[in-house]
Amino acid sequence: xxxxxxTPKHLVMGMTNKKSLKCEQHxxxxxxxxxKQKAKKPPELMFVYSYEKLSINESVPSRFSPxxxxxxxxxxxxxxxxxxxxxxxxxxxxxxxxSGGETQYFGPGTRLLVL
Amino acid sequence: GQQLNQSPQSMFIQEGEDVSMNCxxxxxxxxxxxxxxxxxxxxxxxxxxxxxxxxxxxxxLTAQFGITRKDSFLNISASIPSDxxxxxxAGQRHTGANSKLTFGKGITLSVRP
Numbered sequence: 001x002x003x004x005x006x007t008p009k010h011l012v013m014g015m016t017n018k019k020s021l022k023c024e025q026h027x028x029x030x031x032x033x034x035x036k037q038k039a040k041k042p043p044e045l046m047f048v049y050s051y052e053k054l055s056i057n058e059s060v061p062s063r064f065s066p067x068x069x070x071x072x073x074x075x076x077x078x079x080x081x082x083x084x085x086x087x088x089x090x091x092x093x094x095x096x097x098x099s100g101g102e103t104q105y106f107g108p109g110t111r112l113l114v115l
Numbered sequence: 116g117q118q119l120n121q122s123p124q125s126m127f128i129q130e131g132e133d134v135s136m137n138c139x140x141x142x143x144x145x146x147x148x149x150x151x152x153x154x155x156x157x158x159x160x161x162x163x164x165x166x167x168x169x170x171x172x173x174x175x176l177t178a179q180f181g182i183t184r185k186d187s188f189l190n191i192s193a194s195i196p197s198d199x200x201x202x203x204x205a206g207q208r209h210t211g212a213n214s215k216l217t218f219g220k221g222i223t224l225s226v227r228p
Contacts (some may be wrong), residue, residue, distance in 0.1 A: 002160070024151065040201070040223070041220070041221075042118070043218060045216070048153075048215070050214075055213065056213065058197070096211060096214075100145075100210075101144065101145065101146045101163070102207060102210040104205075104216060106157035106160075107157050108156055109157045
């Protein structure tokens with residue numbers, strides 16, 4: 001099973017709203033990721049959590065706040081977003097292989113529209 | 116940031132034809148991954164390659180990890196309409212806490228019935 005789940009599937013929010021995106025994986029993966037993807041572009045990395053600790057923040061604005069409550073869950077808290085933040089937000093997880101290498105598996109994404 | 120070189124941006128083929136896609140880099144990668152993405156969905160892993168020279172198949176798909184570690188290709192044989200989508204290559208240099216993927220710009224594949 002290589003399933004990463006994300007909720008909600010779609011989200012519409014105003015610029016003054018606070019909302020959260022949720023991601024879950026039960027593969028025992030040690031790393032979880034948030035990506036932002038614009039139409040017909042590759043995913044852009046936002047945050048990486050390794051063993052529940054934030055290991056990479058790609059200079060993301062503070063209106064995006066990640067949280068990793070436990071090894072299976074990853075949240076992205078949204079506050080005071082701008083219309084240009086509208087995008088597909090993807091979660092991924094990965095585990096280092098004993099034979100070397102590491103593969104990321106993506107969730108289905110949350111389509112966010114900021115009005 | 117750095118991107119892998121994937122071109123052309125779009126490919127149009129006839130159903131039943133084979134198609135090959137290339138991904139190149141000026142830097143060495145230790146893992147090469149190929150993903151397919153349908154509109155509004157997340158990327159789905161097609162093939163993962165972990166060793167230089169490795170050739171791996173997944174049904175009608177075959178991918179190879181270049182011997183120089185700077186390139187990879189994906190072949191799709193006997194294409195069918197459901198092969199339509201965007202194909203991304205991705206490379207990874209490090210595992211562990213600093214693990215990051217570098218993506219190509221993607222190739223949009225259209226299959227004419």
